[in-house]
Structures are given as structure tokens and as C-alpha cells.
Amino acid sequence: MTSAIIVAAGASRRMGFDKLLVPLGGRPVVVHSVQRFETCDAISEIVLVVNALRRTEIEPLIRGCGFRKVTQIVTGGAERHLSVWEGLKQLSPETRIVAVHDAARPLVTPAAIARAVAVAQEYGAVSLAAPVVDTLKRADDSGAVSGNVERAGLWAMQTPQVFRRDWLQAAYEMIIAGGNAVSDEVSAVQAAGFPVRLLANSDWNIKITYPRDLDLAEKLMHLEKV
Numbered sequence: 001m002t003s004a005i006i007v008a009a010g011a012s013r014r015m016g017f018d019k020l021l022v023p024l025g026g027r028p029v030v031v032h033s034v035q036r037f038e039t040c041d042a043i044s045e046i047v048l049v050v051n052a053l054r055r056t057e058i059e060p061l062i063r064g065c066g067f068r069k070v071t072q073i074v075t076g077g078a079e080r081h082l083s084v085w086e087g088l089k090q091l092s093p094e095t096r097i098v099a100v101h102d103a104a105r106p107l108v109t110p111a112a113i114a115r116a117v118a119v120a121q122e123y124g125a126v127s128l129a130a131p132v133v134d135t136l137k138r139a140d141d142s143g144a145v146s147g148n149v150e151r152a153g154l155w156a157m158q159t160p161q162v163f164r165r166d167w168l169q170a171a172y173e174m175i176i177a178g179g180n181a182v183s184d185e186v187s188a189v190q191a192a193g194f195p196v197r198l199l200a201n202s203d204w205n206i207k208i209t210y211p212r213d214l215d216l217a218e219k220l221m222h223l224e225k226v
Helices: 029-038 055-063 080-088 110-123 165-177 185-191 211-225
Strands: 002-008 045-050 070-075 097-102 125-131 136-139 145-149 155-164 197-200
Touching: 002 029, 002 080, 029 045, 029 055, 029 097, 029 110, 045 055, 045 080, 055 070, 070 080, 080 097, 080 165, 097 110, 097 165, 110 125, 110 155, 110 197, 125 185, 155 165, 155 185, 165 185
Parallel strands: 002 045, 002 097, 045 070, 125 197
Antiparallel strands: 097 155, 125 155, 136 145
16 A cells, blocks of 8 residues: 655745645645645555644645545644654555655646656655756855856755655654654655665656746646646
8 A cells, every 4th residue: 555645734934925825726736736646546545744833724625625535634743854754653554655745746747656656666765856957056155156066966856755664664763763854755764774766757846935936837737738
């Protein structure tokens, strides 16, 4: 059984308002993200982790959509890794593969999710990713360029990141016990010594971070329907 943990517990500090409740194509961003996993045949269960301050808004919204696969809506922690930990604790006992996804990525395709699940079933750990194509520079705090960054072999991480449940569980037990923090699940699994593969994703899978991203997402969603 494959389960998804969708993390919707962020504070949207860079956006300035709750980006997950902003309408996108007529429905809130978080609804689109859940819908992508709901329609993916590779996913059997969805656990949605939400911000405590937004739970009274998000929970009835999601329940009202009639999603069959959403089994739990739980309150997240102060940081991302603590939110994922809360989601892990709510998974079905039958879960063997876990996909962790940022709710702020509403354009991920069900096909990409299914491909990632298939790779995780074979190799144990995988993340959707895209090769870095921009020229990269290193700069100091004043903005002065201090050096170049070779982009060969560099990848921009995406979600979902998909793992064997026992690997992810062991990794997070280590992270939590040590009082450490990680920015994504790949970092946790790597720290625990497990190998991770990257799966190139050619589909649009942008993360809604700044107001301009909403404009782009709106245009991309329109193209999907054409």
C-alpha cells in the first residue's frame, strides 16, 4: 500500500498571506494538490498535515470536496520536519511506500507521482527533480559576487519525495531523537545512510512561493486543459 503525506502546515512568510487558500483556477491551491493524489491510481491513502491556525478553514474545505483517499487531517509542527513526523504517525499499518509532497506544488501530475512510486518500489528512495540550467553565482551579504558555482551535476529538488516506509521512519526517528532539522525528506534519508535516486521530471511542478508564481500557475493550468 502506498500512502501520501501532503504538507500544508507552512506559514507562507515569503508570500505574505496564506498561499494554500488562494484561488487557482477557481479552487484553493491546497485542493488542487490533494486532487492530484486523489486521482493517481498509485496512491491509496492521503494524510493531510495542516497549520494549526488554518485547520478550521482547511479541514471543512477538504472534507467538503468528498475526497475518498483523505483518511486523516492532522495538525503539523513548528517546522517542516516536525509536520512530516506528525503525518508519519498517522499512516495506515499496511503502508509500505510513503510519498511526501508540498501542498504548495499544485501542478504535479498523477503520471509523475506514479513514476516516482514505481522507482521507490524498486530502489527504496526517490525524488522528482529537475537539472539546474541557470548560471549560478555565489555572493556575500551585500550582494557582491564572490565566485562561480559549477552547475554540472546540480539538481533542483521537487516533491513528491517517495520512500520505503521503514527507511523514512528510521530516518525521522534519528532526526527527532537528535533534535536536528532537515529541509526535505531526502536529507533525512541520506543522513540515515540510505541511497536516494533522482527522477527527472519534465512536467511543470512549480512551488507557489511568491505572488508571481500564482500568475504562472494559472497560465499553466489553462494550458493543461487545452
